[in-house]
Amino acid sequence: MSPADDPTPSGRSQGLVLAAGPRPEVDTWVAASIVPVTVVPLQGWVAVVTRGPSRAGSPYDDGGLVNACRALSARAAPGLGFFEIDGRALVTVHAPGRRRRVRWVVWEPEQGLLRPPGLELAGPSELVRLAGAEAPVRDELVDLLHETRVRPARMLQAVMATLGLPGTRLLDDPAHADTLPGAVRRDPDPQQVEWFEDAVRDSVRLRRELGVLS
Template identity: 35%
Template sequence: MSRTLPGVLLLHADAKLTDAWVRRGVVPSYVVPLPGWTAVVPAGPTQLSAPYDDALTVTANRPVPTRLRTALGFFVIDGIAIVSAQTRGWRSAPRMVSWTPGHGADEVPGFPPLKLGQLAESAGLDENDVAGVRRVLAARAGDPTAQLQQLMHALALPGAGMLSGEGVKSDLEAVLVEPDRSAVGHFEKVAGDEAEMRAELRENL
């Protein structure tokens, strides 16, 4: 198997639905069935130009359809740990919290904040069992990948080893799913149209 990126998106959906969703996106990813969840692990860059070439950022920001939620994402982007959550009752924009070495947990600008109770509830954790989650988020020292792995363990979630590629390489059910060319082309057109519109607005200011 090829090298994977430090990111895991857990979906409350079966592998078949998850496979179809990945094909409609732009990020090549491994789809891995896990107990109670299906993991999506980015496997490489997109075929798009910047800023849409960053597979982790694109995956973290991609809205998850209601039928595939709850969705919980764990990513290391530019040395910062990012945790995202989307549940059936929330709007499409994911709630997020970040963790930075030397600083600890903080909100992510531009996204609704992900609170401790919301994160625990999304993972199916009882509110009386959040002490371990609180300790991980309150820590200021550590490595982003290791912190995310500790957080996944504290949330009683599977797939922590996939953040370092270990779980993917050892899982015989992991399947590499490539995006459909039509989906990539559509995304590229929409992104291009938006870029042209922004350029026109700047010229008219």
């Protein structure tokens, strides 16, 4: 999934990433972002909380979606992301190692788990393993993800609680992150935003030259 492919960018978009890497490595990863965030240490994790739209132009202005699609660096990983985007609950999985690719769990009210084409999906066992939870939690998680009659934010909070992860309140109240010990608000460096927009333009230009885009 990419921000440019988002069919309904006007919907609510919010979320956070929990990174298990050292705080300096997470800070380095955040420094290359185009989205305002609050970085705050939690129990055993560093939370990167989305705090508004990105500084790039449309269709890359959805801060939550941009952060959901962005892979953690190898040194900041592993990690798990939890995002509410356009009425869906998304869990992003960042495995350790140098294979920087986001894997996904996608859930929608009344539908349950979805299998959107083009996304590499993650399973419950991987979530349990990355969260450091006990193996029996997998069955609880499977049962939870079969529920279809809750709000996306509530589903995400329930998944986090089931996995024993901190920060559930930050999904409904991201501003609360600013009040926590060690929290730092980080706004994007204008140079990073300029580099990002240049790279996007260059990519589109190259694809047109190669005949990929009409």
